[in-house]
Amino acid sequence: MRVTMIGTGYVGLVSGACFADFGHEVVCVDKDPSKIERLNRGEIPIFEPGLEQLVADNVKAGRLSFAVDGAEAIRNAEVVFIAVGTPTRRGDGHADLSYVYAAAEEIAGLIEGFTVVVTKSTVPVGTGDEVDAIIRRTNPDAQFAVVSNPEFLREGAAIEDFKRPDRVVIGVEHDRAREVMAELYRPLSLNEFPVVYTSRRTSELIKYAGNAFLAMKITFINEIADLCEKVGADVQQVAKGIGLDGRIGSKFLNPGPGYGGSCFPKDTIALVRTAQQYEAPVRLIETTVEVNDARKLAMAEKIRRAAGGDIAGQTVAILGLTFKPNTDDMRDSPSLAIIPALQKMGARVRAFDPEGMAEARHLLSDVHFAEGPYQAVEDADVLVILTEWDQFRALDLKRMKTLMRRPLLVDLRNIYRPHQARNDGFEYVGVGKP
Structure with missing residues (x-):
């Protein structure tokens, strides 16, 4: 054809x-x-x-x-x-x-x-x-x-x-x-x-409803992660326990710094506006948008607390800038909210991403872009994993410890096991961990 x-x-x-x-x-x-x-x-x-x-x-x-x-x-x-x-x-x-x-x-x-x-x-x-x-x-x-x-x-x-x-x-x-x-x-x-x-109208709504539901699922597990930290539970085990229920499923139950990208942010907002226009408000989705926006700033605060409460003058190494791995898409990425918030707290930011740095240079200011993960952590006080690229999953943590001023790992994607990082000499802070 x-x-x-x-x-x-x-x-x-x-x-x-x-x-x-x-x-x-x-x-x-x-x-x-x-x-x-x-x-x-x-x-x-x-x-x-x-x-x-x-x-x-x-x-x-x-x-x-x-x-x-x-x-x-x-x-x-x-x-x-x-x-x-x-x-x-x-x-x-x-x-x-x-x-x-x-x-x-x-x-x-x-x-x-x-x-x-x-x-x-x-x-x-x-x-x-x-x-x-x-x-x-x-x-x-x-x-x-x-x-x-x-x-x-x-x-x-x-x-x-x-x-x-x-x-x-x-x-x-x-x-x-x-x-x-x-x-x-x-x-x-x-x-x-x-x-x-x-029908044509049904098809149009299917797309928005699908993305809104997935956004809600991400936001749900992020809030459960916060509760896990307070009560001493492990969010990954909670996610596994509920995800095995066929009515729930395991996908999109990975806690992190909030959703971003080209679809979820704009589609959830557009659906909220459409629902308001037709006087059929979607309260769950409205709340999802609000919670996700707040989530990104809360992650900057989490990094500050992990560093001892005052991050001014410290160097934060950020690994991952795109909203997800295997893309160069920076649209609504959590990094665009977290990095400026850290800079406002007085931190110096050094960053590396396998594909997103060209676009990030246009969107972020006063960031030193490194040539690789090991260059990013040199003399850093905090290492933050922000995007779960495969090449970040098997870093030589012992080598990284020797390069950093303070071996503190804030793993916002939970790609490392806490005991593994601690055995390699790191202070470890994950998401939704006891």
């Missing part, structure tokens, strides 16, 4: 490359000439394991291409995806849909023959209706159907998630469009993946 992807951000680029790998002919379109130039040179603007090779293979095979001017690609397409950003709108917290609506207007004037227009971007309930109205208003003679097909891609595992999904959700209200979407995803049928066909 001929597919056009509007937007070459995280969702558009991964989805476009995966559809091409299924055998479809895909053109990814973006208004940013520099990004398209980089992609045409084989340079991938985001870090996602396996994506560079996947793009290269499909470009070489002639199934994947990139363009600034999408007119021809849209005219020739059987399916046009809208995969542009929907950031939080300043002032009111609603999702900014200006890029989505601009894409809809562009598509409307170019489509020829029956075309399925798919919103892949995360959008509030009712957005598909407005996209439909824009196209009809702009081009009354257009033959088309608007479909909702939300993405459920985890950064760091996006290709696997696309090719072996838990489910594919398709919000469609047009029989011919349903047939087109079934054919588009037919290559996945060998995996017997579940396809959930719903």
